[in-house]
Amino acid sequence: MEEVQAAVTAHLDQVSGLVQALSSELRSGIGPAADSLRGFVRAVDWTEPWLMGLMAFHASLLLTAVGLRRHANLQFFLLFLAYSGVYLAQKINIYLAEHWKSFASRNYFDRAGVFISVVWSGPLIFISIVSVVSSLITLCQLMIKWKRAELRHRVRLARDKQE
Template sequence: MEEVEAAVTAHLDQVSGLVRALSSELRSGIGPAADSLLAFVRAVDWTEPWLVCLMAFHATLLLTAVGLRRNANLQFFFLFLAYSGVYLAEKINIYLAEHWKSFANRNYFDRSGVFISVVWSGPLIFISIVTVVSSLMTLCQLMVKWKRAELRHRARLAGDKQE
């Protein structure tokens, strides 16, 4: 029982430390976050062939998802594909960390997975958001068509009763 209490206390201390750190960063403004993002962008060699191919893959996937937005089955397939990619990001990061010399000039794949989250998971999550918004818009359009058809049907029935 004491071990559980100690573990819970340690976890609460860790969470409170994270909350304090987040709070202090939020009070300091967006400047430090923008500086960190800019430093990240400058640290990566975006001309490496594998990164160019990865960006092209994400762009193609996004354009395909937008282009096929009227097909609900393909939308759900893209959603499944995107979420599966995000789910597998940790395993992909581990594999790429072990084999980075065969395709990259530098090892970008740290244990915390920041790089893979930015260049792999981030775009996939964006694509899934676009897919969900597109699906919701299609659903809204379908609901409007359905309601109009229902109103036309009621008007026809009302017209038949009057005659």
């Protein structure tokens, strides 16, 4: 019995420690994360031509996703391309880490892939989310149209039966 009580006490102490750690992190707010983000933004030379080209690519891809919101097949193709880009991010990171001197002033491509995740995968995932939300909205509108047509058809059938 004492062993069970000791185990429960040890478990409660561990849970208490975790709750205190979580509480202190929540009290500190988003300050540390914001500081890390500011440091990242300051560490990158955003005026490099290849980065500006990459940002233009992502902006044009986003505008394409918004512009094609009524074309389901093209939306799914765009979604496939975006997810393929995210899937290939690790291979792209390895390649760019080996050849960074030919296009960049600094080697941004670490082994963990943080930089490529932020500037390549992050925007692609955002564009994918926009595409999926747009497709869901289109699907909901189509379901509403279909249901209205079904209700009109039922009213016509009911009217025909009465006559």
